Structure formats: C-alpha cells, structure tokens
Amino acid sequence: MMNRVVLVGRLTKDPELRYTPSGVAVATFTLAVNRPFSNQQGEREADFINCVVWRKPAENVANFLKKGSMAGVDGRIQTRNYEGQDGRRVYVTEVLAESVQFLEPKNSSGNTGGGGRSNDFYGAPPREPQGSSYGGGNQNQRQNSNQGFTRVDDDPFAGSGQIDISDDDLPF
Amino acid sequence: MMNRVVLVGRLTKDPELRYTPSGVAVATFTLAVNRPFSNQQGEREADFINCVVWRKPAENVANFLKKGSMAGVDGRIQTRNYEGQDGRRVYVTEVLAESVQFLEPKNSSGNTGGGGRSNDFYGAPPREPQGSSYGGGNQNQRQNSNQGFTRVDDDPFAGSGQIDISDDDLPF
Amino acid sequence: MMNRVVLVGRLTKDPELRYTPSGVAVATFTLAVNRPFSNQQGEREADFINCVVWRKPAENVANFLKKGSMAGVDGRIQTRNYEGQDGRRVYVTEVLAESVQFLEPKNSSGNTGGGGRSNDFYGAPPREPQGSSYGGGNQNQRQNSNQGFTRVDDDPFAGSGQIDISDDDLPF
Amino acid sequence: MMNRVVLVGRLTKDPELRYTPSGVAVATFTLAVNRPFSNQQGEREADFINCVVWRKPAENVANFLKKGSMAGVDGRIQTRNYEGQDGRRVYVTEVLAESVQFLEPKNSSGNTGGGGRSNDFYGAPPREPQGSSYGGGNQNQRQNSNQGFTRVDDDPFAGSGQIDISDDDLPF
DNA sequence: TTTT
DNA sequence: TTTT
Numbered sequence: 001m002m003n004r005v006v007l008v009g010r011l012t013k014d015p016e017l018r019y020t021p022s023g024v025a026v027a028t029f030t031l032a033v034n035r036p037f038s039n040q041q042g043e044r045e046a047d048f049i050n051c052v053v054w055r056k057p058a059e060n061v062a063n064f065l066k067k068g069s070m071a072g073v074d075g076r077i078q079t080r081n082y083e084g085q086d087g088r089r090v091y092v093t094e095v096l097a098e099s100v101q102f103l104e105p106k107n108s109s110g111n112t113g114g115g116g117r118s119n120d121f122y123g124a125p126p127r128e129p130q131g132s133s134y135g136g137g138n139q140n141q142r143q144n145s146n147q148g149f150t151r152v153d154d155d156p157f158a159g160s161g162q163i164d165i166s167d168d169d170l171p172f
Numbered sequence: 173m174m175n176r177v178v179l180v181g182r183l184t185k186d187p188e189l190r191y192t193p194s195g196v197a198v199a200t201f202t203l204a205v206n207r208p209f210s211n212q213q214g215e216r217e218a219d220f221i222n223c224v225v226w227r228k229p230a231e232n233v234a235n236f237l238k239k240g241s242m243a244g245v246d247g248r249i250q251t252r253n254y255e256g257q258d259g260r261r262v263y264v265t266e267v268l269a270e271s272v273q274f275l276e277p278k279n280s281s282g283n284t285g286g287g288g289r290s291n292d293f294y295g296a297p298p299r300e301p302q303g304s305s306y307g308g309g310n311q312n313q314r315q316n317s318n319q320g321f322t323r324v325d326d327d328p329f330a331g332s333g334q335i336d337i338s339d340d341d342l343p344f
Numbered sequence: 345m346m347n348r349v350v351l352v353g354r355l356t357k358d359p360e361l362r363y364t365p366s367g368v369a370v371a372t373f374t375l376a377v378n379r380p381f382s383n384q385q386g387e388r389e390a391d392f393i394n395c396v397v398w399r400k401p402a403e404n405v406a407n408f409l410k411k412g413s414m415a416g417v418d419g420r421i422q423t424r425n426y427e428g429q430d431g432r433r434v435y436v437t438e439v440l441a442e443s444v445q446f447l448e449p450k451n452s453s454g455n456t457g458g459g460g461r462s463n464d465f466y467g468a469p470p471r472e473p474q475g476s477s478y479g480g481g482n483q484n485q486r487q488n489s490n491q492g493f494t495r496v497d498d499d500p501f502a503g504s505g506q507i508d509i510s511d512d513d514l515p516f
Numbered sequence: 517m518m519n520r521v522v523l524v525g526r527l528t529k530d531p532e533l534r535y536t537p538s539g540v541a542v543a544t545f546t547l548a549v550n551r552p553f554s555n556q557q558g559e560r561e562a563d564f565i566n567c568v569v570w571r572k573p574a575e576n577v578a579n580f581l582k583k584g585s586m587a588g589v590d591g592r593i594q595t596r597n598y599e600g601q602d603g604r605r606v607y608v609t610e611v612l613a614e615s616v617q618f619l620e621p622k623n624s625s626g627n628t629g630g631g632g633r634s635n636d637f638y639g640a641p642p643r644e645p646q647g648s649s650y651g652g653g654n655q656n657q658r659q660n661s662n663q664g665f666t667r668v669d670d671d672p673f674a675g676s677g678q679i680d681i682s683d684d685d686l687p688f
Numbered sequence: 689t690t691t692t
Numbered sequence: 693t694t695t696t
Contacts, residue, residue, distance in 0.1 A: 001180055001181055001205050001206040001207075001208070001617060001636060001691095001692095002178060002179060002180035002181075002205070002244070002522060002524075002588050002590055002617055003178075003179055003180075003181075003205045003207075003219065003221075004177070004178045004179075004520065004522050004590055005176070005177050005249065006174060006175075006176045006350040006518060006520050007174060007175055007176075007249070008173055008174035008175075008352065008416055008445065008447070008518075009173055009174075009175075009695070009696095010695035010696060011694095011695070012693090012694035012695050013694070013695085030694065030695090031695080032694060032695035032696080033173050033174070033175045033249075033695090034173040034695080034696080035173075035175075036173070036443065036464055046694085046695070046696095047175065047248075047249055047250050047251045048251050048693085048694055048695085049175075049249050049251060049265065050265070067694095067695075068695060068696065069695090070447070070695090070696080072174070072352055072416075072518050074518055074520055076219075077177065077179070077205075077219055077221050077249070077267070078219050079219045079220050079221060081689080089689075091689085093221065093222070093265035093266070094265070095249070099380065101352065101517060101518055103352070103414070103447055120380055120517060173445060173464060173696095174350060174352075174416050174418055174445055176348065176350050176418055178346060178348050178522040180346075180524065180588055180617065180619070181691070181692095182691035182692060183690095183691070184689090184690035184691050185690070185691085202690065202691090203691080204690060204691035204692080205691090206691080206692080208615060208636055218690085218691070218692095220689085220690055220691085239690095239691075240691060240692070241691090242619070242691090242692085244346050244524055244588075246346055246348055253693080261693075263693085271552065273345060273346055273524065275524070275586070275619055292345060292552055345524055345525055345549050345550040345551075345552070346522060346523060346524035346525075346549070346588070347522075347523055347524075347525075347549045347551075347563065347565075348521070348522045348523075349520070349521050349593065350518060350519075350520045351518060351519055351520075351593070352517055352518035352519075353517055353518075353519075377517045377518070377519045377593075378517040379517075379519075380517070391519065391592075391593055391594050391595045392595050393519075393593050393595060393609065394609070416518070420563075421521065421523070421549075421563055421565050421593070421611070422563050423563045423564050423565060437565065437566070437609035437610070438609070439593070
C-alpha cells in the first residue's frame with residue numbers, strides 16, 4: 001500500500017489554525033493548482049485541493065502563509081466521512097500534509113528572516129507529548145488572525161463518536 | 173504548479189466502464205489504501221480513494237482489474253463540482269489516473285498472458301481522434317459486466333452546462 | 345512497475361541545450377535540493393540531482409531558467425551506463441523530467457511576460473515528428489549561451505554501441 | 517525544496533544488511549523498474565535503481581525481501597561522493613527509502629504470517645537511541661545470509677573524513 | 689459505505 | 693465557490 005501526494009500551488013485564502021482540546025495545532029488551507037493544459041474554451045482551469053497539517057508545521061503555515069502564497073505540500077490523501085447537518089453521510093477527500101514548503105521569493109512580505117533560514121515546515125512527529133502546550137507556542141511573526149481560535153477533537157479525521165464540539169470546529 | 177499522486181491499493185469493487193457520446197472510454201474505481209499506522213484502538217484504517225481513467229487504459233482497467241485486485245495509480249488530483257439533486261453544490265475530489273499498474277501475481281486468476289506481456293496501462297494520450305470508435309474495442313478478456321454501458325458527457329469533470337445525460341451517467 | 349520523482353530546487357548553473365543529429369532538443373541541468381534536516385554539524389546539506397529534458401520543454405528550460413532559478417521537476421529516474429575514457433563502465437542515475445515548472449516570482453529578471461502566461465513546460469510528446477527542425481526553433485528570449493551547440497545521439501540514454509560522437513556530447 | 521520518489525519494481529538480488537559501529541542497521545538493494553514503453557528495437561528496458569534504508573525497516577527488508585521480490589519504495593533521492601580507489605571522485609545518486617512496501621502475493625514463499633500482518637516497513641525514526649542494539653535484533657525469519665555482517669560508518673552518505681573502514685563496507 |  |  002502506498003499513498004503519496006506532491007502539490008505546488010497557491011493558497012486560495014488565509015490558512016485557518018485551530019487547536020484540539022489537548023492543545024494540538026491543526027491548520028487547514030486550500031491550494032489552487034493550475035492544470036497543465038487548457039480546456040476546450042482555451043481556459044486554464046485549476047484544482048482546488050483541501051489540505052490539513054498538524055502540530056508545529058500547522059503553526060508555521062498559519063504564521064508564514066497567507067492568501068496567494070505559493071506553497072508546496074508533500075503528504076498523503078486521506079478520506080473520512082461524517083454525518084451532515086441533514087443526517088446524510090458526507091464523504092471528504094483531502095490531503096494530509098506531512099511537510100509544507102514556503103515557495104515565495106525572499107523579498108516577499110513577511111519573510112525578512114536572515115540568511116540561512118529554511119523555508120520548509122517538516123515533521124508531523126508521530127507522538128509529540130500532548131496536552132501541556134495548549135494555546136502555547138503561538139508567538140507569531142505575522143500576528144495570527146484567529147485569536148480566539150476554536151477547539152477541535154484530537155483527531156478530526158476519525159469522526160469517532162462523542163465529540164463535544166460543533167461541526168464548525170471541524171476542518172472544512 | 174505541480175500535482176502528482178501515486179497510490180497502491182486494492183479495488184473495493186469491480187471497476188465501472190462507461191463511454192461518452194463520442195465514444196471515449198472512461199473507467200472509475202475506488203482504491204482502498206491501508207494506512208501505514210494504527211489508530212488509538214490499534215486498528216489499521218484505510219483511505220478509500222476514487223479514481224478515474226480515460227481511453228485505452230480505462231478499457232484495460234475494466235478488463236484486467238476486479239474487486240480485490242491490487243493496483244498502482246500514477247496521476248493527479250482533480251476537483252470538480254456539480255449541482256446535487258437537492259440543488260446544493262456538491263464538491264468532488266478524485267484522482268485522475270494517467271497510468272494504472274496491475275500488481276497482481278502472474279499466477280492470479282485471469283492473468284494467463286504469455287511471457288513478455290506488460291502489466292501497466294499507460295498513456296491517456298491528450299488528443300486521440302474521437303468519435304469513430306464508439307462502443308468498439310471492447311473485446312474483453314473478462315467479459316465486462318456493464319453491457320449496455322451508459323454514456324457520459326465528453327468531459328465529466330467539466331460539469332459544463334447543458335449536459336443531456338442524467339446524473340447517473342457521471343462517474344461517481 | 346512505477347517510477348515517479350518530484351523535485352523542487354535551484355539550478356546549480358545555467359542549463360545546457362544540445363540537439364541530436366535529427367534535431368531533437370535535449371537540455372541538462374542540475375538541481376540543488378536542500379535536505380529537510382541538518383547533519384551532526386548543524387549544517388543544511390543539499391542533494392545535487394542531474395536532470396534531463398527533451399524536445400520543447402528542453403528549449404523552454406534553456407530559455408527561461410538559469411543558474412539559481414528555482415524550478416520544479418516531475419519525472420522518472422533513469423539509469424544508463426557507458427564505457428568511460430579509461431575503459432571502465434560508468435553508471436549514471438539521473439532524472440528524466442517529463443515536465444519542468446518555473447517557480448520564480450513574476451518580478452524576477454527575465455520573466456516580464458504579461459498576465460496569463462503559464463510557467464510550466466509540459467509534455468515530452470512520445471513521438472514528435474523528427475528531423476526537420478534541426479537547429480531551428482531556437483529564437484530565445486534570453487539568448488542561449490551555447491551557441492555552437494553540439495550534437496548528441498538520438499538517445500543519449502541508450503549508450504548503445506556505435507555512437508559517432510564524442511563523450512562530450514553526452515548529457516553529463 | 518521538495519524531493520520525493522516513489523518506485524515499484526523487483527529486487528535484482530538479495531538485499532545486503534550491514535551495521536554501523538554504533539549498531540544501526542542499513543540495508544541496500546537495487547530495484548529493477550521496467551520502463552512503460554519500448555525502445556526502437558521493441559524491447560522493454562528497465563532502470564536499475566540503488567536504494568538504501570536504515571534502522572528497523574532495513575532489517576525488515578533483509579528478512580522479507582529477496583531477489584525477485586516485488587517491492588514499493590517511498591523516499592528521496594540522495595547524492596554523495598567519495599574518493600575512488602584510483603583517487604578520482606566518484607559521484608553516487610541513490611534513493612533513500614523512508615518506507616518499503618512488500619508487494620508479493622500472500623501465497624508467496626516466506627510470507628506465511630497470519631491474518632492481519634502488515635506488509636509495509638515504515639518509519640526511519642529520526643533519532644532512535646543508538647549503540648546498544650549492535651548486532652542484536654537479527655532473529656530473522658529467513659535466515660539472513662550475511663552472517664558476519666560488516667560495519668559501516670554511522671552515516672555512509674556523509675563521506676565525512678576519517679572513516680576506519682574499507683570501501684567494501686560502504687553501501688554500493 | 690468499501691479492499692486484503 | 694476559491695490562487696497568480
């Protein structure tokens with residue numbers, strides 16, 4: 001079994017950063033990736049691909065990427081489903097980003113870091129100790145707009161039963 | 173802009189083969205790809221990823237793959253949306269397979285081809301001459317079950333306006 | 345069988361453009377791709393990956409990329425071997441780029457193209473009619489430096505016996 | 517910067533397992549990946565791609581794969597260079613496998629594991645505690661042939677100065 | 689509404 | 693309901 005995705009595209013809007021009850025960061029964003037060909041009308045279309053990223057890279061995404069930023073994603077396709085507001089089952093296919101690469105030029109706004117600073121947000125360590133850092137570690141360079149960030153369940157993909165949070169808290 | 177997907181998994185059921193009004197083959201199938209880790213309950217979960225493939229490789233998929241077959245896919249993520257039966261917009265994310273690889277052992281059922289036969293269905297040539305081969309080229313090894321196959325619009329992804337076919341004809 | 349590579353990195357020097365005797369363009373370049381981690385000395389190392397691209401995208405690479413350009417490559421790993429000058433067999437592993445993406449910001453030097461111009465060089469059509477365009481189609485935006493470009497065999501990868509050209513003509 | 521490789525092919529011979537002086541396992545093997553097209557002579561050629569894998573997955577590779585096994589690799593391209601026996605610098609391009617997938621059918625030899633056993637060797641944890649497990653953990657299912665395995669430097673890729681081992685100890 |  |  002193999003499952004690998006690589007994307008390069010532009011954020012359709014600012015990323016959204018949330019935290020699980022135990023304090024794990026999760027960011028969601030949508031990449032617009034232009035197709036390499038034109039349709040019959042001669043127009044270049046794009047695919048709009050929903051992405052999710054966890055933990056430290058999630059905070060990096062929230063801090064360094066914004067609407068229009070060009071970014072690269074290396075990850076996997078994940079599918080999940082949940083009960084929609086009308087009782088119907090909703091199926092979701094999205095990309096779980098294992099690393100996100102900031103592909104803007106150095107002279108871009110916000111990226112004033114000196115010299116050797118690296119531009120990729122790598123990792124998603126499998127078992128970071130959780131729970132203590134709730135709401136911490138958020139001293140952002142670009143002040144993140146979702147102050148009063150909302151909580152999400154520890155695993156938004158699981159859709160596992162008794163979640164004490166509203167649908168609005170789920171990524172997408 | 174880059175968009176690349178590689179998958180290896182098993183078909184959740186037999187692939188479905190359809191033809192556009194102009195006779196272009198399109199096959200759809202779902203790959204179950206087991207995740208490389210277990211969840212909190214110690215269970216191995218899977219992602220169920222919808223795939224589409226066009227033209228000759230579509231017919232190969234229909235002829236050589238079936239429920240449970242292990243297959244590899246090399247392609248791109250595509251998104252599209254259409255008006256659901258209840259008037260709401262439905263968003264779809266799926267994999268456009270550019271090549272499909274048959275990964276079953278040679279001693280598997282149905283695969284009795286001699287010697288140097290290759291197992292990958294490659295191609296999706298951008299501009300095959302269309303229209304003449306409608307319903308042709310379907311002399312299947314495994315007799316395809318959707319005799320009386322249905323028609324789909326030339327580009328099921330486009331969702332472009334005046335389609336004279338029902339929703340049931342669309343892939344997925 | 346599957347073989348897929350996706351790279352994003354920077355050209356270590358200007359690409360080199362050559363033509364086969366029958367006039368098919370081939371460009372070679374090396375991408376420096378920084379590793380996502382530091383070594384024991386705390387230094388970020390890079391991998392230097394040789395790439396080859398054919399036909400129209402080769403000319404695009406020669407025209408739009410130069411030393412330091414950030415580029416994305418989608419392709420395959422290819423291996424070949426040839427008899428070295430000392431009689432020993434030399435083994436080469438390189439990336440055959442099927443598409444190359446120009447990832448520089450629009451305000452970069454040389455990229456003054458208006459509006460909707462696309463930045464990816466896609467294609468490598470399997471069987472373009474050959475032979476007539478020898479040395480043609482080279483009206484470059486950035487004047488290509490290897491005027492007096494050399495000829496290479498129709499398939500530099502094959503290393504197949506009786507080649508009437510010197511080693512210098514081989515890509516790498 | 518991005519660097520991703522996905523391969524599916526067959527081992528050209530049994531994998532080789534070695535250990536660093538501090539006891540870290542490293543396995544090397546070559547994958548033959550058939551090309552998806554034929555050459556001018558109508559023959560299907562293959563690429564022979566050298567792969568390296570570390571730690572636990574290395575031992576799994578040595579235990580479960582052998583010449584002819586079909587395997588999938590998800591990893592990165594790495595380049596390194598070293599001083600050859602004749603004083604010339606030798607450049608190496610190989611694939612660092614981050615996970616290896618066993619793609620043989622269940623009825624294959626050696627794979628008699630019961631029920632839910634998973635077939636992928638995943639991980640390459642960045643910083644496993646080293647040094648204590650030297651020579652341990654080698655209770656192989658298929659008895660590994662390189663008894664009297666040799667030692668390699670902790671990082672064969674680094675080529676970093678004072679190595680007290682011969683060239684033969686290096687992977688490849 | 690899923691594969692082995 | 694989308695990026696440049």
